[in-house]
Amino acid sequence: MRAGTEAAFRSKGGSNWKLGRWAERLEPYLYIAPSLILLSIFVFYPIIRSVYLSLYLTDPLGNPKVFIGLRHYATQLTGGFFQSLLVTLKFVLYTVPVGLVLGFILALLAYQPVKGSRFFQLVFSSPLAVSAATGATIFLMMLNPVSGIVNYLLGLIGIEPVRWLTDPKWALWAVGMVSIWLRLGFNFVLMLSGLQNVPEELYEAALVDGAGPWARTIHVTLPMISPTIFFALVVGVIHAFQVFTEIDMMTAGGPSGATNVVVFQIYQEAFRKYEFGSASAQAILLFIVMVILTYFQFRLGERRVHYQ
Amino acid sequence: MIIADRFSKVLLYLALILAALVMMFPILFAVSTSLMDPSEVNTFPPTLIPSSPRWSNYVEVARSFPIFRYLLNSLIVSTAVTLGQVLTASLSAYAFAFMKFWGKNALFALFMSTMMVPWEITIIPNYLTIRSWKLLDSYPGLILPFLATAFGTFLLRQFFMQIPRELEEAARIDGCGRFRFFRSIAVPLARPGLLTLGAYTFLSTWNQYLWPLLVTNSRLMRTVQIGTRFLMNEEGLQYHRIMAGVVLFMLPALVFLLWGQRYLVRGMMAGSVKG
Numbered sequence A: 001m002r003a004g005t006e007a008a009f010r011s012k013g014g015s016n017w018k019l020g021r022w023a024e025r026l027e028p029y030l031y032i033a034p035s036l037i038l039l040s041i042f043v044f045y046p047i048i049r050s051v052y053l054s055l056y057l058t059d060p061l062g063n064p065k066v067f068i069g070l071r072h073y074a075t076q077l078t079g080g081f082f083q084s085l086l087v088t089l090k091f092v093l094y095t096v097p098v099g100l101v102l103g104f105i106l107a108l109l110a111y112q113p114v115k116g117s118r119f120f121q122l123v124f125s126s127p128l129a130v131s132a133a134t135g136a137t138i139f140l141m142m143l144n145p146v147s148g149i150v151n152y153l154l155g156l157i158g159i160e161p162v163r164w165l166t167d168p169k170w171a172l173w174a175v176g177m178v179s180i181w182l183r184l185g186f187n188f189v190l191m192l193s194g195l196q197n198v199p200e201e202l203y204e205a206a207l208v209d210g211a212g213p214w215a216r217t218i219h220v221t222l223p224m225i226s227p228t229i230f231f232a233l234v235v236g237v238i239h240a241f242q243v244f245t246e247i248d249m250m251t252a253g254g255p256s257g258a259t260n261v262v263v264f265q266i267y268q269e270a271f272r273k274y275e276f277g278s279a280s281a282q283a284i285l286l287f288i289v290m291v292i293l294t295y296f297q298f299r300l301g302e303r304r305v306h307y308q
Numbered sequence B: 001m002i003i004a005d006r007f008s009k010v011l012l013y014l015a016l017i018l019a020a021l022v023m024m025f026p027i028l029f030a031v032s033t034s035l036m037d038p039s040e041v042n043t044f045p046p047t048l049i050p051s052s053p054r055w056s057n058y059v060e061v062a063r064s065f066p067i068f069r070y071l072l073n074s075l076i077v078s079t080a081v082t083l084g085q086v087l088t089a090s091l092s093a094y095a096f097a098f099m100k101f102w103g104k105n106a107l108f109a110l111f112m113s114t115m116m117v118p119w120e121i122t123i124i125p126n127y128l129t130i131r132s133w134k135l136l137d138s139y140p141g142l143i144l145p146f147l148a149t150a151f152g153t154f155l156l157r158q159f160f161m162q163i164p165r166e167l168e169e170a171a172r173i174d175g176c177g178r179f180r181f182f183r184s185i186a187v188p189l190a191r192p193g194l195l196t197l198g199a200y201t202f203l204s205t206w207n208q209y210l211w212p213l214l215v216t217n218s219r220l221m222r223t224v225q226i227g228t229r230f231l232m233n234e235e236g237l238q239y240h241r242i243m244a245g246v247v248l249f250m251l252p253a254l255v256f257l258l259w260g261q262r263y264l265v266r267g268m269m270a271g272s273v274k275g
Helices: A002-053 A071-078 A080-111 A117-124 A132-142 A149-156 A171-196 A200-208 A213-241 A245-250 A262-271 A276-304 B006-034 B056-064 B067-098 B104-116 B119-132 B139-146 B150-161 B165-173 B178-189 B191-206 B210-215 B224-235 B239-271
Strands: A056-058 A064-067
Touching (some): A002 A276, A002 B104, A071 A276, A080 A117, A080 A213, A080 A262, A080 A276, A132 A171, A132 B224, A171 B239, A200 A213, A213 A276, A245 B224, A262 B119, B006 B239, B056 B224, B067 B178, B067 B191, B067 B239, B119 B139, B119 B210, B139 B210, B150 B239, B178 B191
């Protein structure tokens, strides 16, 4: 009797212990489950579905109908995608270098320890809080060819009014202007934190060696913050490659395709023409181009960037 | 490089003020136009400062355009996404930082691989998914796809890793369960990380454009950014009213920047690496 209860007790305890171990083994998965389930539905599955869709002709509802292999890729690489890729590359060239230089200059100015520098730092970072849609609306008014303030100011120094958004020569520059301004807050903040991490002794040493302010900027500041500049370059290119809002708000890809960047083209293809298959192929091509570009930036950058 | 002498200081201030005027010009211009009399807008030469502030522009635009409804929509969506991301990311980040389990490294690599994938690839299938669930034009449709991020998991894991493991072991010997340790010790210790993720997520959700453009159809479901897009269409060339709307739409984010600049900036720097 006694032995029996003891055995029962022990077996009960044993199964409890086993259950406890199971629960303990299972517990980590419960912590991960919410993220994993959501990522599966909204990231992993969509990637596979995009690849799948890109191999098909789709009906207007987005159902794959006819398997056509890589034909979307072939058509796009010689046609629409290639054209919009060229526009996007131009946009990257117009906006990223200028944005980096301006961000660096602003950071140099606001880094000086004078009264009110905190105030100027806040002012220079203010575009961080401005959304692309808001920025685009304000610039639409400022760039109005007849009553806009930009053409008025240009007129004061004798420059003929520019049809910013309707002249194919200027439209990409006009949109680029907005993008540079919107991004400048971020570039400034990034460069400022880079400057703040340069050890003071280096400047003192350069001063002792008789280096003037210009020489110190070129030979001390620039090499020391080159990793920051490199980082700003890489993320700036990725960001500019994905420009959409300003284009949609200001030019809708026009005039005559002059601002038809890749993401806008994908949007048109999928949600205006309902060509989901071809749009998916272009999205994947965009991803591949971005990976290649980032890879080459790292290859080239690693050699020039000075790491401590 | 530090500038010392007086002459350079004057030059520096001139440069600072000039740069500040250029940087702030679009914002100041919007505020100034929002207070103009209709007769002062679209004049040649352009008016810079209104002769007397006309506050009724704000009343007029709020009456003809559902400004506050859009602000509310954006607030609901951004808050829900922020809370959701902080919750899901802190749970999974905690598991990756503190627990041992089968397949951990593979799962972590799987999570991290999604950080490189740009949203252009996922947006079409996600649109089809949300449409098939009949969630177009609804809050869940705006919120659901963004409730979990690999980036958040990665960021918070960094913060959890700074907590000494001995602390967890000691707490468990004292009979503190894992979830209790997570909730009452790990999460409070990782507060700066949660705030960083939260501030970044809130602002980037607030500024989202393409997704809400795709999934909202009815006038009252639009978010602030989509509202801004339609402000131009619906108010015609009434720039005094358009700019009043723009200022109202811009204000929350500017206040948010003043409040949380430190966290926001840290989050943006970390967040800018993902596609």
